[in-house]
Amino acid sequence: MPQETLGFASHDHSTCVSSAMAAAEAACKERAVQLTPVRRRVLEILLESHAAMGAYDVLARLDAEGLGSKPPVAYRALAFLVAQGFVHRVERLNAFIACTHPGAAHDPAFMICRSCGKVAEAQANAAMNQTAALSGFQVEQTVFEAEGLCPDCQTKDAA
Amino acid sequence: MPQETLGFASHDHSTCVSSAMAAAEAACKERAVQLTPVRRRVLEILLESHAAMGAYDVLARLDAEGLGSKPPVAYRALAFLVAQGFVHRVERLNAFIACTHPGAAHDPAFMICRSCGKVAEAQANAAMNQTAALSGFQVEQTVFEAEGLCPDCQTKDAA
DNA sequence: ATGTGTATGTTATAACATAACAAGGGGCGA
DNA sequence: TCGCCCCTTGTTATGTTATAACATACACAT
Numbered sequence: 429m430p431q432e433t434l435g436f437a438s439h440d441h442s443t444c445v446s447s448a449m450a451a452a453e454a455a456c457k458e459r460a461v462q463l464t465p466v467r468r469r470v471l472e473i474l475l476e477s478h479a480a481m482g483a484y485d486v487l488a489r490l491d492a493e494g495l496g497s498k499p500p501v502a503y504r505a506l507a508f509l510v511a512q513g514f515v516h517r518v519e520r521l522n523a524f525i526a527c528t529h530p531g532a533a534h535d536p537a538f539m540i541c542r543s544c545g546k547v548a549e550a551q552a553n554a555a556m557n558q559t560a561a562l563s564g565f566q567v568e569q570t571v572f573e574a575e576g577l578c579p580d581c582q583t584k585d586a587a
Numbered sequence: 588m589p590q591e592t593l594g595f596a597s598h599d600h601s602t603c604v605s606s607a608m609a610a611a612e613a614a615c616k617e618r619a620v621q622l623t624p625v626r627r628r629v630l631e632i633l634l635e636s637h638a639a640m641g642a643y644d645v646l647a648r649l650d651a652e653g654l655g656s657k658p659p660v661a662y663r664a665l666a667f668l669v670a671q672g673f674v675h676r677v678e679r680l681n682a683f684i685a686c687t688h689p690g691a692a693h694d695p696a697f698m699i700c701r702s703c704g705k706v707a708e709a710q711a712n713a714a715m716n717q718t719a720a721l722s723g724f725q726v727e728q729t730v731f732e733a734e735g736l737c738p739d740c741q742t743k744d745a746a
Numbered sequence: 747a748t749g750t751g752t753a754t755g756t757t758a759t760a761a762c763a764t765a766a767c768a769a770g771g772g773g774c775g776a
Numbered sequence: 777t778c779g780c781c782c783c784t785t786g787t788t789a790t791g792t793t794a795t796a797a798c799a800t801a802c803a804c805a806t
Contacts, residue, residue, distance in 0.1 A: 464753070483793070498756060503794065519678040520730055522762095522793060539724045550718055557733070559709055563595055564738035565698045571679055573730040579723035623784070642762070657787060662763065681762060681793095748806080755800070762793070769786075776779085 445475045448526065452514050461512065466495050470505040471514055474526035480540075480547045482523050518547060520573045525549070537572035543581035595698070595707050595737045604634040607685065611673050620671065625654050629664040630673055633685035639699075639706045641682050677706060679732045684708070696731035702740035 452471055456463040463471075473489050474481060487502035496502070506524050509515035515524050516536045527536070528549045537552035552572040561567075611630055615622040622630075632648050633640060646661035655661070665683050668674035674683050675695050686695070687708045696711035711731040720726075 537718065542727070548722065553718065559696065563698070563707065565595060566736040566741055567733045568735040571730060571732040574724065574726045576727040577725040582725055
């Protein structure tokens, strides 16, 4: 069920886990919140898999490592990481993915390949917020997700 | 659980149900697909409630009317209506809402009030498709949803 | 030592969704 | 008319995702 994502492009994955972890640690210290063992491990799992994972996929990993076996353990850690912006929820997949843009606040957008399952994160632009503002709606959070075919799968389909 | 939506604006609801039903019937005839009693009734329920409803909310209504009591009955009818574009799925809510733009193909966008639960449909612009195109991703379906406060609830919060 | 706040452990259940197979019913050619 | 195909519905069972509620633990401050 985990789904790879390399941004649809070749990717140096060797250092991004450790740098993202370092960024998360720094952010937690800055905000005076605790990156506890379970939370830290969940973030590592998501970063290492570099894919969208369901809460129960994450939980299975935690269970295998003796860090917890009940759904609330995984959901609580994920909720924390989402609240801190280290992880995003992909609504379309009912799944979670580590943020690829360390640090900065942003409205993520996702491109989900229906063929290979890879998920790429992009920066959403402010277009929807403009639309919403016209009707007086005050936007707090946005979900922008597109499903389709990634470049690789387009090629395969053509072949 | 059903959540009202009047587009965040006062709204003449008296004729929109019947006109939407007529549009759906015409479209089905055109496409040579069947608007069976269950499908018709599900669409009516969603139009009448004018709200985002969970599949089990719809099912409860069907059951009360003797049209079916098992989840697949509701899910199949909803899948048909979504495929025909008469109903949209709101991913954020795991819920369904009747389309307010009869007929024309479109990428819907939703504004979801976290306070009162109302959901308004708007037209998504092509911004995300442009972003996606830059990376070679071929978009087939989009999810654009914003959560926040509708004009009414902003006023109440301020009060 | 006691309270307070944060985090975790655990039980139980709620809420959402689909696979798989059986059965009905209409249209149509043999 | 019979048999066949296709679409739709009925039903059983189960799979998947998510949270409420309460108990426990630990760290730190009073």
